Amino acid sequence: MYSDLVMQHFTDPQNVGVIEDADGVGKVGNPMCGDVMEMFIKVKDDRVEDVKFRTFGCGAAIATSSIATEMIKGKPLEEAVKLSNKAVADALGGLPAQKMHCSNLAADAVRAAIEDYRSKGKRAEE
Amino acid sequence: MGERRIVYLDHAATTSVDPQVVEAMLPFYTERYGNPSSLHSLGREARERVDEARATVAGILNCSSEEIIFTSCGTESDNLAIRGVSLMNRRRGDHIITSSIEHHAVSHTCEQLERQFGFEVTYLPVDEYGMVDPGDVEQAITETTILISIMYANNEMGTIQPISEIGELARSRGIPFHTDAVQAAGSLSLDVQELGVDLMSLSGHKFYGPKGVGVLYVREGVELLCCQTGGGHERGLRSGTENVACIVGLATALELAEERREEESKRLSGLRDHLIEGLLSSIDHCRLMGHPDKRLPNNANIAFEYVEGEGVLLGLDMAGIAASSGSACSTGSSDPSHVLSAMGVPPEVARGAIRMTLGHENTEEDVNGVLEILPAVVERLRVMSPLYGE
Numbered sequence: 151m152y153s154d155l156v157m158q159h160f161t162d163p164q165n166v167g168v169i170e171d172a173d174g175v176g177k178v179g180n181p182m183c184g185d186v187m188e189m190f191i192k193v194k195d196d197r198v199e200d201v202k203f204r205t206f207g208c209g210a211a212i213a214t215s216s217i218a219t220e221m222i223k224g225k226p227l228e229e230a231v232k233l234s235n236k237a238v239a240d241a242l243g244g245l246p247a248q249k250m251h252c253s254n255l256a257a258d259a260v261r262a263a264i265e266d267y268r269s270k271g272k273r274a275e276e
Numbered sequence: 277m278g279e280r281r282i283v284y285l286d287h288a289a290t291t292s293v294d295p296q297v298v299e300a301m302l303p304f305y306t307e308r309y310g311n312p313s314s315l316h317s318l319g320r321e322a323r324e325r326v327d328e329a330r331a332t333v334a335g336i337l338n339c340s341s342e343e344i345i346f347t348s349c350g351t352e353s354d355n356l357a358i359r360g361v362s363l364m365n366r367r368r369g370d371h372i373i374t375s376s377i378e379h380h381a382v383s384h385t386c387e388q389l390e391r392q393f394g395f396e397v398t399y400l401p402v403d404e405y406g407m408v409d410p411g412d413v414e415q416a417i418t419e420t421t422i423l424i425s426i427m428y429a430n431n432e433m434g435t436i437q438p439i440s441e442i443g444e445l446a447r448s449r450g451i452p453f454h455t456d457a458v459q460a461a462g463s464l465s466l467d468v469q470e471l472g473v474d475l476m477s478l479s480g481h482k483f484y485g486p487k488g489v490g491v492l493y494v495r496e497g498v499e500l501l502c503c504q505t506g507g508g509h510e511r512g513l514r515s516g517t518e519n520v521a522c523i524v525g526l527a528t529a530l531e532l533a534e535e536r537r538e539e540e541s542k543r544l545s546g547l548r549d550h551l552i553e554g555l556l557s558s559i560d561h562c563r564l565m566g567h568p569d570k571r572l573p574n575n576a577n578i579a580f581e582y583v584e585g586e587g588v589l590l591g592l593d594m595a596g597i598a599a600s601s602g603s604a605c606s607t608g609s610s611d612p613s614h615v616l617s618a619m620g621v622p623p624e625v626a627r628g629a630i631r632m633t634l635g636h637e638n639t640e641e642d643v644n645g646v647l648e649i650l651p652a653v654v655e656r657l658r659v660m661s662p663l664y665g666e
Contacts (some may be wrong), residue, residue: 160590166660181624181663185584188662204662206624208586212660 151208153243159213164220167202174270176262179255186210188244189219189259198222198230203259210249214238214256224259231264232256283597283642284446287482287574287635288431288459293525294636300528301486304521312518313507322520331528335474336534338467338494345492345510346523350458350479353492354381356514357454357475359501361423362389363454369420372397373435373666376618378427382456386425386574388657396420404451406435406619410442421451427469428462432602432615432631433566434575443472447496452498458490462533463541463573478530481524484636485529489522496559503659544634545573547643551632552576554647558655565616565629570646571632579621582664583657588630590652597646599632625661 152160169190179186192200198271201223205215218238222230235253239245245253286351292395304325310318312326318352327341334341347353362372363502374386389395402408408426424446429436439455446453454475457466462483468476474495481487492498494513506515552564555578565577580588592599602613611617616626632646658664 157590160587161594163660178661181627186662204660206582206661206663207584208591209586212587 151246152213153245155214155217155241155243156245158209159216159242160209163212164202164218165202165203165216165223168204169200169202172263174265174267175262176259176266178262179207181206184200185252185255187211187215187255187259189215189263191222191263191267193227196227197253198227199218201263207252208249208257209250210245211255213242213258214253216243218256218260227267228263231261233260281436283645284632285597285599285632285639285642285646288631288633290481290487291484291635292571292637293481293486294391294529294532296532297405297485297525297529298330299460301521301525304524308520310520312496312520313509322518326518326520331492331601332527332531336466336530338469339493340496341613342511343493343496345494345514346488346518346526347492347514348488348516348519349490350379350456350477350482351381351490353477353490354379354456355385355477356492356500356503357477357494358382358385358425359389359503360513361454361475361622362395362498363393364501365422368380368394369418369422371420372423372425372549373400373413373416373421374398375400375402375427376427377408377430377432377435377615378425379400379405379431379456382425382427402435404517404616404620405570406433406565406615407570408437408439408442410445413442415444417451420451423452423454425454425456428455428460428476429572430566431459432613432629433569433577433619434459434633436460436565436570436572439471441475444476446534452495459572460517461530462537463544466534468493468495472666479524483529483533486522487527489519489526491526522650541573542634545639547634547638547640548574548576550640550645551558551634551646552578554643555650558647559651562628562654563625565619565621574634575631576633577629577631579616579625580654581625581628583628583654585627585630587657588628588653590651590657592630595649595653597649599630601630602626603661 172190173193174191176189188204190202201219203215235257236252238256310322312323330341330344386397400412452474455473456477458479476493478491480489502513509515561581610624614621
């Protein structure tokens with residue numbers, strides 16, 4: 151069912167963990183009816199300096215979270231926020247049709263973390 | 277990649293075919309391949325073998341040969357029992373009583389009768405152990421009830437239902453009583469007189485017989501609408517050229533299963549208990565699903581909190597252990613197990629439920645292997661989980 155890349159990210163996920171003093175935190179999903187993803191980012195000079203994730207979900211959920219962190223690490227926020235679920239799925243060599251929604255969640259978590267960072271910044275300015 | 281033996285713990289899903297059964301079946305593919313309805317000697321011989329198989333099954337179920345119908349699988353048997361009895365008895369009533377923990381072959385058939393045929397169905401609740409209360413069955417009976425269908429033992433969490441009690445009740449009220457006994461064969465008695473059932477479904481590939489064959493027991497006097505019409509086979513109740521090889525295989529397998537039942541049940545429940553106790557004591561935040569005692573001898577279903585079932589199954593699979601779960605992610609549906617939900621298990625806990633069902637080839641060594649590997653699999657996923665430590 152899963153490609154080698156998906157299995158690789160499942161068995162050896164990148165950037166697992168929490169950032170205590172994160173600049174942005176994105177929490178998406180719902181354990182009752184789906185997966186839950188948490189993404190933490192440190193931002194410097196408008197770039198994703200560091201990123202960590204935690205996920206409750208299936209193999210695809212863990213793999214998509216893992217690769218999403220790799221795809222945004224070091225990138226400018228402008229670029230990171232545009233991360234699409236298709237890009238995530240493609241980077242993993244494709245996902246089974248019924249697992250595509252997992253890639254949505256990963257992209258959503260990235261956007262939520264960046265959104266959180268930006269709204270904090272706005273509040274600081276006010 | 278080397279030939280590593282897989283520790284197979286998914287016997288509730290399917291079993292291997294016993295070599296004795298394979299041996300019994302093979303001649304019917306290349307040598308004794310006659311159509312039982314043919315006049316010639318090849319046909320007559322096939323007819324005799326089918327009759328023999330039928331008598332064997334009837335002997336084990338303690339009923340007469342005329343009361344045994346061969347089908348293609350447990351699902352077909354369930355469909356025939358429920359749709360067949362319901363549509364045939366329409367003039368007498370349109371109410372069906374079943375439980376909220378049935379296999380989809382029962383529940384979806386009932387749902388179709390509701391949606392498309394205007395039947396009314398009561399889905400009885402279960403307690404936290406997944407047990408149906410015969411008192412609830414009694415309460416649900418109305419003047420228009422024409423069928424009760426309660427499964428003998430549940431495929432997910434193994435709880436064994438009070439079938440004899442419900443059978444007695446159904447008998448006293450003159451209502452046909454069906455049980456899906458697909459998971460019970462090989463573990464529990466199939467004596468239909470003791471059980472007090474009027475219809476019973478069995479499936480060959482759950483007791484070391486081939487896939488593609490099942491049985492429906494129908495007590496004499498119970499009227500059934502034929503759902504697969506054609507040449508009039510199985511006394512007009514299920515047409516289609518008999519799958520002779522598989523019918524012979526099923527009968528052989530059932531005979532072997534019945535011979536071994538007492539000893540094997542004892543052996544398996546010992547392994548099961550060792551597995552359950554070992555896991556509950558070595559992993560925290562986990563609980564047994566289903567009844568602690570009234571459960572199938574080979575079923576260990578444990579829910580591990582804070583992790584998702586498919587992730588655990590993948591981890592086990594990589595270690596050469598085959599198990600299953602009702603987790604939505606692994607089944608492709610978006611809902612958690614309806615069985616665990618009916619038992620009041622919260623969805624996020626139900627998603628971490630892993631079902632391990634033991635069988636013939638499993639040994640103490642296999643159980644020890646699981647006890648060694650599973651804790652680390654769960655721990656690795658918990659460390660990654662946002663729900664752990666909240």
